[in-house]
Amino acid sequence: MMVDVATATVILILSAVLFNQTRNYNYLSAVFPRFVLGLLMILSIVLLIRAILLFRKRERTESNFIPLKDLFYVALTIVLSFLWVYVMDWVLGFLLGSIVFGIVIFAILAGKSLKLREFLLFSLGYSAIVFVFWYSLGKLLRVPLPRGLF
């Protein structure tokens, strides 16, 4: 329940900060966000009170924590995803960027158990999917896809 206390506090503080920002807007722009933020503050106070009451009663809920090793893989995938978008846009372009990063993430997630034959087979299949999208969107439907440096 401590998690709920922290969550409610964060929402409450954020709502107060945003509510303060609405002072810079004209009436028609501010009326709705104020209404929503007001409601959000009330509900987060209710959540806070309820969490404190449950905490006092020592009611325990199941833990949602992720093991450190798994957390590393999650963080790595997220960082690689952002890097993927950046590199695809500025350096490698849609086709090459998607193939390279997709295969890198696949290899990292598959780990040491990955056999060379499987790696080659799946990489080829994945590359084919990317190619189909690149060709149908970029060439047939003329969607301006990220080009990178090339």
Next chain:
Amino acid sequence: MAGLQYLAYGFAHFFVFKTVLLMLGGVCVGLVIGALPGLSATMGVALFLPVTYWLSPSESLVFLGSLYMAAIYGGSFSAILLRTPGTPSNIGTTFDGYPMAKQGRGWEAILTATFSSLYGGLFGLIMFLIFAPMLARVALKFGPPEYFWLGIFGLTVISSLSRGNTLKGFIGGLIGVLLSTVGVAPVGGNVRFTFNIPELIGGVGLIPALVGLFCIPEVIDMVLNRSKKQLYQEAKVQKGIIWKTFVSVMKKQVDLLRASIIGFIIGVLPGAGGNIANLVAYSEAVRASKHPEKFGTGIPEGVIATETSNNAVVGGGFVPLMTLGVPGTPVDAILYGALLMQGLRPGAELFTRRADVVYTFIAGVIVATFVMVPIGLAFGRAMAKFITKIPLSLLAPTVLFLTMVGSYCVSNNISDVYMMLILGVLGFVLRKLGFEAGPITLGLILGPIIETGLVQGLLIGRKLAQPWLIFFARPLCWVFIVLSVFFLFWPVIMRKRMIVSGGDQR
């Protein structure tokens, strides 16, 4: 009678080799686009609009209409198999479709979605043919105060959507509404909550948000379960399951009719579409059920409600488009453009002057609704097999790639992809904290409807002593007020009734 004659003419005009081929093409393209996370029906129709330049008006409309209908249905595949709605109209399908897939009943869920979509699609189109002019007049009675209350009524659906923790459901819904206020205010014109980031001026796009909130947490779950061979195991397919599921779906006539009516009515209202209809229909199915606690655990009734209603929206959306020239949903707006491009002016005159085009179009979409069943089943079976065969370590980057394509193609803007990733990570954290993606997306969808209704209503109300009185001055407003209060307190009423009946049993 004249309508039937025109329809017969429409069918005769439709069954020409080229038109049938275009309809088949539309269905196939629509299914693929709908099934891919992030590629919505709107995007599909918009992407293929230029292809129709060289077609005749009826051929062009048949192609785009078939694509639209099939894309809405195709969205159920990824909702069921990956817990990622293919289009915003399939959000509710994830609630029971994905648990069914995890139980090894993915094929049964796809079959249920297929037959429900067929029913809803046909219902919507038939209702369009019968009631179009009459309903168009009712839709025009909706002004800003009514839309405000319609949005509030939509938010009360959260009480049914949030399983376990209604308070967190409402907080999630308000977070969604707050996200919708980022960017330029629709009436006041101020730039809000952008923190001087220019990319936020345009606001938070629905598709990037939808893809991020639903899909990225799933990808992260795949990373956490990377040692598993597959996402889930598909149970052995029983003999005759297609017929059995068809019979079992058709036996639920009350559920089908309720969802179809909800979908059609919401479709008729300009500004509301399948994204709202599927959630309202789901909420109503929960409310009407004798076992509301089973919803969300993987029961066909949940899939029936959402998939029937979202396809019924298609016919409903044609009502204001064809009779008044008012496009109610983004897809209808593109179809409106397609009509103009072909030199046709949508409105009442379209029915009298170019009845040949209108009725050929409707006949084409009716046939497409039937044709999408066998094609969709073949496609859905292949997709289910693919997902249950490939290892999670490869599925994760593949889904990640599709999410990037989906969010990029909305407006060919790379900042949408960043937005999708950021909201995805936020969605994962919020899910861990007990805030589900369903209420957040509902808030994001309804936010602009409520805000525009509120601000425009206040402006209209300036002629009254107190501007806010306008929200209580019209009869249609009171219908939504009563419904909202009823829906808001429905879980409490149900709990009381359960306690009372439990006490009686004791």
